Amino acid sequence: MIRRALSFSFQLCFFAAFWGVFSSPVWAAEKSISVAAYRAQLQQAQRRLLQLEARPPRKIAPILKALTKDQIIKRSDGQTQTASGDEFKNLISQTNANASREQTRRIRESIALRQSELEAWSRSTYEPADAQAIMRQLESSGQIRVAPTWIQQKQADVRNWFKQRWNDLIKWLGGLFPSGKVGKLPSVDPEWIRAIFTLTVLALLAAIGFLVWRAVGGKIGRNRKKQGAFAFSPEDAELLSLPPDELRARAMRFAEAGDFREALRHLYISLLLNFDARGVWRYDARRTNWEHIAALQTEAGKGTLVAPLSDITRRFDRVRYGNATCGQSDWTQFERDVSVLEASPLAGSTAP
Numbered sequence: 001m002i003r004r005a006l007s008f009s010f011q012l013c014f015f016a017a018f019w020g021v022f023s024s025p026v027w028a029a030e031k032s033i034s035v036a037a038y039r040a041q042l043q044q045a046q047r048r049l050l051q052l053e054a055r056p057p058r059k060i061a062p063i064l065k066a067l068t069k070d071q072i073i074k075r076s077d078g079q080t081q082t083a084s085g086d087e088f089k090n091l092i093s094q095t096n097a098n099a100s101r102e103q104t105r106r107i108r109e110s111i112a113l114r115q116s117e118l119e120a121w122s123r124s125t126y127e128p129a130d131a132q133a134i135m136r137q138l139e140s141s142g143q144i145r146v147a148p149t150w151i152q153q154k155q156a157d158v159r160n161w162f163k164q165r166w167n168d169l170i171k172w173l174g175g176l177f178p179s180g181k182v183g184k185l186p187s188v189d190p191e192w193i194r195a196i197f198t199l200t201v202l203a204l205l206a207a208i209g210f211l212v213w214r215a216v217g218g219k220i221g222r223n224r225k226k227q228g229a230f231a232f233s234p235e236d237a238e239l240l241s242l243p244p245d246e247l248r249a250r251a252m253r254f255a256e257a258g259d260f261r262e263a264l265r266h267l268y269i270s271l272l273l274n275f276d277a278r279g280v281w282r283y284d285a286r287r288t289n290w291e292h293i294a295a296l297q298t299e300a301g302k303g304t305l306v307a308p309l310s311d312i313t314r315r316f317d318r319v320r321y322g323n324a325t326c327g328q329s330d331w332t333q334f335e336r337d338v339s340v341l342e343a344s345p346l347a348g349s350t351a352p
Contacts, residue, residue: 032072032080035122041066042115049108058099060107064088067111075122083114236269236320240285244273251335260331261319268316271338280305289313308341 045063052058068085075081087110095103138144148156176192239247247270254263272292276283280302281292293309296302315334318324326334 032074035073035075035118038071038073038083039115039118042111042118046108046111046115049104049111052099053101053104053108056098058101058104060095060099060104061092064092064107068092073118081121083118087114236265237285239266239269240273240283242273244270244277247273255331255335260326260328263331264316264319264326264334267335267338268312268320271312271342274342305341305344308337312337312341 045067048063049060052060052063067088070085071083073081073083091107091110095107099107135144135146139146247266251263251266251270254260254266272283272289275281281295283292290313293306293313296306296309312334315330319326319330
């Protein structure tokens with residue numbers, strides 16, 4: 001009798017435990033709500049938040065409490081979507097007990113955005129997509145590529161070829177040296193050690209020599225090349241191949257456009273070439289402008305050109321190489337002085 005009672009009690013406990021497990025919320029199917037029900041929740045929250053914007057206190061936690069739970073929304077065609085409540089949990093934690101009007105407005109706009117997304121989802125229809133067909137269509141239309149192009153394939157083949165040749169070279173070099181056996185050191189020819197040491201020393205000396213040349217020799221070479229007001233820049237040297245009349249015409253066009261720096265540059269080079277054409281000097285681009293002016297002092301009858309030409313050159317250097325400003329008045333004075341110098345009798349003498 002006692003044994004039957006114990007057996008019945010055990011069966012009753014097992015049945016109770018079984019029923020508790022399968023009737024717990026973990027195993028129960030999650031409930032879903034309709035689109036209309038969730039829309040009503042969102043609209044009610046918006047209305048209450050709109051009322052809070054007008055006057056404090058603005059306690060938003062009771063309003064958002066219903067939206068903080070994760071809910072499954074079921075559409076009319078049976079499709080479901082989970083509406084997470086994490087966003088509203090974060091809003092509650094980030095907002096003080098008494099929210100400001102701006103915070104209340106932003107929360108209401110966030111709810112309105114979720115409602116618009118809900119409406120868009122509720123109006124859409126679900127159609128299963130054939131991923132394979134979509135990929136084939138995109139590939140055939142040229143929108144995507146699933147294989148390398150011809151040039152990419154050739155580049156990969158070339159890289160693989162070089163990689164294979166490099167591996168073959170490493171194996172060949174490894175075969176030149178005897179491999180040692182276990183417990184026995186390999187024997188190496190001393191001539192190989194001397195050759196490798198010699199090549200290493202020569203490479204090191206070459207590297208040191210190159211660095212010394214870059215630090216000393218290259219610097220000396222650069223110092224020999226005159227810069228700034230003592231020599232033309234490459235852009236100015238290119239203008240020496242143009243006729244003086246064309247340079248003057250360009251200068252006038254630059255002046256009309258308001259670019260007085262370029263106008264001054266073209267007019268000055270036009271003056272230098274004009275002097276060459278009239279025989280005042282033989283202009284040599286390898287010599288500086290100041291060297292040409294100094295040479296005029298030694299020529300009979302041309303010394304009076306030194307002072308005005310030096311003044312014009314000095315103003316050109318300040319603008320071109322010293323980055324001095326050149327306005328309308330500066331250009332007008334410069335153009336007038338160049339015209340007066342070109343019209344002087346000494347500047348118009350014939351070549352000897």
